[in-house]
Amino acid sequence: MSTTTAAVRPSVRWLRRARRTPALVAGTAILVVVGVVAVLAPVIAPYDPASQDLGNGLAPPSAAHWFGTDQLGRDILSRVMAAAATDLRIAVLAALVPLVVGVTIGLVSGYVGGWGDWLIGRVVDTFVAFPFYVLVITVVFAAGAGERGIYLAYALVGWITYARVIRARTRTLCREGWVQAARGGGLSHGRVLFGHLLPNVAPLAVVLLMTEILLIMVAVVTLGYLGLGVQPPTPDWGTMISDGQLFLTTRWWVPTLPGLAVVLTGVGLSLTGDGLADVWRLR
Amino acid sequence: MRWVGRSLLSVVPVVVGVVLCVFFLLRIVPGDPAAMILGERATTASIEALRHRLGLDLPLAQQLSDWLVGVFTRGDVGTSLVTSQPVLGLVGSRAGLTALLVLLSVVFTVLIVVPLALLAATHKDGVLDHLVRIVPTVGMAMPAFWVGLILILLFGVQLRWLPVGGVGTGPGEPLRSLVLPALTVALGMAPPLVRALREQLVEVLDADFVVTLRAARLPSWRVQAHVLRNAAVPTVSLLGLNIAYLIGGTLVVEKVFALNGLGALLFSSISSRDFPVVQGIALVLALAVVGVSLLTDGLVALLDPRVRTA
Numbered sequence: 001m002s003t004t005t006a007a008v009r010p011s012v013r014w015l016r017r018a019r020r021t022p023a024l025v026a027g028t029a030i031l032v033v034v035g036v037v038a039v040l041a042p043v044i045a046p047y048d049p050a051s052q053d054l055g056n057g058l059a060p061p062s063a064a065h066w067f068g069t070d071q072l073g074r075d076i077l078s079r080v081m082a083a084a085a086t087d088l089r090i091a092v093l094a095a096l097v098p099l100v101v102g103v104t105i106g107l108v109s110g111y112v113g114g115w116g117d118w119l120i121g122r123v124v125d126t127f128v129a130f131p132f133y134v135l136v137i138t139v140v141f142a143a144g145a146g147e148r149g150i151y152l153a154y155a156l157v158g159w160i161t162y163a164r165v166i167r168a169r170t171r172t173l174c175r176e177g178w179v180q181a182a183r184g185g186g187l188s189h190g191r192v193l194f195g196h197l198l199p200n201v202a203p204l205a206v207v208l209l210m211t212e213i214l215l216i217m218v219a220v221v222t223l224g225y226l227g228l229g230v231q232p233p234t235p236d237w238g239t240m241i242s243d244g245q246l247f248l249t250t251r252w253w254v255p256t257l258p259g260l261a262v263v264l265t266g267v268g269l270s271l272t273g274d275g276l277a278d279v280w281r282l283r
Numbered sequence: 284m285r286w287v288g289r290s291l292l293s294v295v296p297v298v299v300g301v302v303l304c305v306f307f308l309l310r311i312v313p314g315d316p317a318a319m320i321l322g323e324r325a326t327t328a329s330i331e332a333l334r335h336r337l338g339l340d341l342p343l344a345q346q347l348s349d350w351l352v353g354v355f356t357r358g359d360v361g362t363s364l365v366t367s368q369p370v371l372g373l374v375g376s377r378a379g380l381t382a383l384l385v386l387l388s389v390v391f392t393v394l395i396v397v398p399l400a401l402l403a404a405t406h407k408d409g410v411l412d413h414l415v416r417i418v419p420t421v422g423m424a425m426p427a428f429w430v431g432l433i434l435i436l437l438f439g440v441q442l443r444w445l446p447v448g449g450v451g452t453g454p455g456e457p458l459r460s461l462v463l464p465a466l467t468v469a470l471g472m473a474p475p476l477v478r479a480l481r482e483q484l485v486e487v488l489d490a491d492f493v494v495t496l497r498a499a500r501l502p503s504w505r506v507q508a509h510v511l512r513n514a515a516v517p518t519v520s521l522l523g524l525n526i527a528y529l530i531g532g533t534l535v536v537e538k539v540f541a542l543n544g545l546g547a548l549l550f551s552s553i554s555s556r557d558f559p560v561v562q563g564i565a566l567v568l569a570l571a572v573v574g575v576s577l578l579t580d581g582l583v584a585l586l587d588p589r590v591r592t593a
Contacts, residue, residue, distance in 0.1 A: 122296055122297075122300070123300070125296070125297050125300075126296070126297050126300030126301055126304070133531035133532075133534055133535060134305075134531065134534070134549065134564075134565055134568065135304070135308070137549075137550075137553060138305070138308045138553065138561070139308065211423075214423065214424060218424070218426045221426050221429075222426050222427070222428060222535055225426070225428050225535075226535070226538065226550070238426075241426075241428070241429055241432070245432060245539075248432055248435065248436055248440070249436075249440050252436055252440075255429075255432055256432075256433065256436070259425075259426065259429035259432070259433070262424065262425070262426055262429065263421065263424045263425050264424075265424070266423065266424020266425070267420055267421055267424045269424070270420045270423050270424055271420060274420065
């Protein structure tokens with residue numbers, strides 16, 4: 001038995017372990033479904049998400065409108081599907097710049113140490129003490145409500161988490177003998193950093209990325225709810241919930257169903273992150 | 284005692300950093316407060332005159348130093364550009380409600396986290412444990428404002444147990460009005476804490492001293508008290524780390540429940556470009572965050588003597 005496993009390629013072994021991790025299987029399944037719905041929304045949505053039918057506003061769920069209709073008679077199911085495309089796209093795009101910047105800063109400051117590392121530590125402390133929504137809301141005001149503001153806000157603050165975690169991990173790794181051995185063997189700083197340390201911290205960064213996409217998605221929806229995020233008429237879960245809040249007492253499904261879409265997507269992201277952490281044995 | 288001094292000293296750069304950030308961020312926000320105050324029909328000359336009177340035409344560095352001098356010599360945080368009231372008074376009149384909400388949220392958070400984590404850890408790998416471990420996964424994915432709406436629907440509209448918005452008057456009413464908002468914030472805070480405390484409890488429950496206590500026939504609730512004290516340290520630190528997040532979440536939840544706290548003041552001040560008020564709120568929030576993290580540090584030291592001597 002041991003001889004056969006030894007002969008198996010690491011990637012294949014990884015996949016085998018991944019398949020036996022229920023959290024990862026369930027999480028990716030949810031994400032694939034949500035992703036497919038988001039991408040194919042224009043094709044598979046039963047109605048045009050923008051088409052109004054004022055005579056049929058706030059209709060309860062029925063065979064014709066599974067999720068009912070909103071105050072303007074628009075089909076809520078079609079809008080929830082279209083909003084998946086909007087909100088997921090923003091969350092994923094907004095997560096990219098912080099990932100690259102944060103991992104680089106974390107790696108370099110953890111590797112170099114000294115005063116640069118000290119400075120990064122203080123900057124991170126400050127941002128941790130900063131009421132996050134105050135900052136994001138201010139930046140969104142500066143850049144104007146909508147997508148652009150969200151990207152800018154996350155480019156400014158999103159790297160902090162990666163920098164903090166990756167820096168700590170890099171410092172631990174640097175104390176292990178093989179880093180010194182690699183340097184002593186004549187490898188350049190750049191090669192040690194990006195050829196050897198980066199692959200070692202990459203799994204941690206990917207797990208963090210899942211949590212960050214989740215948090216950004218929730219923040220995008222929250223900003224939409226506050227009227228600072230995605231602007232109408234583009235469908236967005238947050239604005240759908242805030243519009244529906246007016247009818248909470250009599251038409252509970254109007255604000256509830258878009259919220260459930262957020263929860264489902266979030267559970268998918270969070271299970272995937274947990275599952276990956278298990279497969280890579282990060283805990 | 285040296286430990287206390289060192290902690291106090293370490294927060295100074297943090298507060299200064301937050302204040303500088305807010306100061307410069309607000310200045311790059313487009314939109315002129317003078318124009319906003321005077322309305323659409325103001326002439327360029329009257330806008331210029333008001334800018335001059337408010338000191339908005341001074342160089343940035345001088346605006347900053349004037350403000351800092353005011354804060355440190357007279358305790359004067361500034362005057363609202365819109366209502367001409369002192370910022371400190373404005374913030375103070377709203378801070379009480381927000382502080383009460385935060386306090387109640389922390390109480391609820393503890394009431395949710397401790398029993399759930401204990402239940403999961405004492406039934407490790409059982410059905411209860413798996414159930415409790417699913418909670419954080421779902422909890423993290425729920426936007427706070429949406430949870431608030433669901434709670435309103437459940438307890439306010441369906442069951443009619445609690446008020447759904449605003450702050451009531453009469454004996455006990457203000458507190459009753461804060462139950463649902465605080466529960467909303469607590470549900471958002473609890474997930475990572477449940478996970479952290481459960482993991483710590485599992486570890487401590489295996490420790491030798493627990494076996495000894497059990498062998499000494501200590502009643503199980505007393506054993507659990509010892510275990511909790513030992514497991515609480517990382518969770519309390521995590522709670523301290525999340526306090527900024529907690530306060531930010533409170534601002535959004537205030538909006539859902541139409542509470543007139545710091546959050547409402549912040550949103551209205553940002554949209555009317557009332558710089559001094561936003562600055563004042565940021566300063567107060569930063570001080571609160573730092574104060575609470577100092578408190579949690581102190582609590583950790585109280586729980587764990589090793590921290591004091593380190």
